Amino acid sequence: MDLKGFDHPGRPGGSGPRSVKVMIAGGFGTGKTTMVRSVSDIKPLTTEETLTQASADVDHLIGVADKTQTTVSLDFGKISLNDSLMLYLFGTPGQERFWFLWNGLFKGALGAVVLVDTRRLASSFRAIEEMERQNVPFVVALNVFPDSKDYPVEEIRDALDIPEHIPVVACDARDRASSRDVLVALIRHLQARSAVALESR
Amino acid sequence: MSAPRRSTNPSGLERYYVLTKGRSGPGGSASSLDVATLIVSRTSPVPGMQHEHEEILRRCRDPLSVAELGAHLGLPFNILAVLLTDLLEAGHVEARDPIPAHHAGRGPDLALLEEVLSGLERL
Numbered sequence: 001m002d003l004k005g006f007d008h009p010g011r012p013g014g015s016g017p018r019s020v021k022v023m024i025a026g027g028f029g030t031g032k033t034t035m036v037r038s039v040s041d042i043k044p045l046t047t048e049e050t051l052t053q054a055s056a057d058v059d060h061l062i063g064v065a066d067k068t069q070t071t072v073s074l075d076f077g078k079i080s081l082n083d084s085l086m087l088y089l090f091g092t093p094g095q096e097r098f099w100f101l102w103n104g105l106f107k108g109a110l111g112a113v114v115l116v117d118t119r120r121l122a123s124s125f126r127a128i129e130e131m132e133r134q135n136v137p138f139v140v141a142l143n144v145f146p147d148s149k150d151y152p153v154e155e156i157r158d159a160l161d162i163p164e165h166i167p168v169v170a171c172d173a174r175d176r177a178s179s180r181d182v183l184v185a186l187i188r189h190l191q192a193r194s195a196v197a198l199e200s201r
Numbered sequence: 202m203s204a205p206r207r208s209t210n211p212s213g214l215e216r217y218y219v220l221t222k223g224r225s226g227p228g229g230s231a232s233s234l235d236v237a238t239l240i241v242s243r244t245s246p247v248p249g250m251q252h253e254h255e256e257i258l259r260r261c262r263d264p265l266s267v268a269e270l271g272a273h274l275g276l277p278f279n280i281l282a283v284l285l286t287d288l289l290e291a292g293h294v295e296a297r298d299p300i301p302a303h304h305a306g307r308g309p310d311l312a313l314l315e316e317v318l319s320g321l322e323r324l
Contacts, residue, residue, distance in 0.1 A: 047278060
């Protein structure tokens with residue numbers, strides 16, 4: 001193994017194992033874990049982070065905030081892209097307020113998929129806002145549930161106030177090929193962004 | 202997706218305290234560990250090593266992400282990060298961070314995106 005290559009992860013042509021990560025975000029119950037499960041090579045696993053938060057109750061006698069421990073779970077899966085490159089997919093915790101507590105959750109990610117349940121558009125507002133705030137490139141995937149009405153994509157783009165340059169695609173998160181196509185849409189979006197960035201230099 | 206929950210199991214917290222010898226968070230080389238960082242053993246377990254350190258070295262003969270390691274060992278990320286710091290500092294393991302789409306000052310990594318794309322298209 002080229003150990004020197006280890007010190008320079010991401011060096012083109014570097015040998016040895018490499019990984020990339022993509023976040024699957026969206027409101028509670030939009031199908032994040034379903035998508036991870038359908039497209040992963042392995043049975044999805046769960047990893048946890050114990051977060052320490054100052055609680056609302058402050059003990060004035062001692063003058064220190066009481067700390068509470070909260071456990072946040074991430075469901076994840078992986079796809080072997082080739083012999084040396086692994087794609088890890090992480091479903092974000094359903095409660096967006098925990099995202100910023102998990103330091104660096106989105107750092108180093110190629111980008112994110114924001115899943116939207118068209119029957120409950122509002123449930124993914126927060127996720128879209130967070131991606132924009134944290135400057136994470138993303139695509140929006142409308143998870144078409146069996147009893148979803150057939151909404152035109154543009155209507156949903158308007159309703160969620162999604163900018164023109166961000167792709168909105170429909171998918172069935174239970175289906176491997178369909179979930180794969182969403183990931184392909186994300187990578188193509190990243191390529192298009194890169195092309196724009198290179199042109200504007 | 203499970204909702205965040207309060208830890209109600211004090212014996213779990215005590216276990217973590219013992220495992221980490223009371224250290225609460227990683228500093229130094231492990232503070233940059235990511236859930237998708239790959240860990241690879243560089244040495245075999247040595248006699249007298251803490252059980253969890255041995256277990257990590259055994260499981261990481263082939264590269265394993267921090268997230269997978271945490272799931273297999275039943276340890277939360279921050280506790281595992283403390284244990285990994287010990288192993289990194291002693292040179293027992295190597296850590297390889299996930300590759301971002303952009304490298305600071307070097308622009309987008311188009312070759313990487315192309316590689317990811319062709320991998321996905323083969324699925």
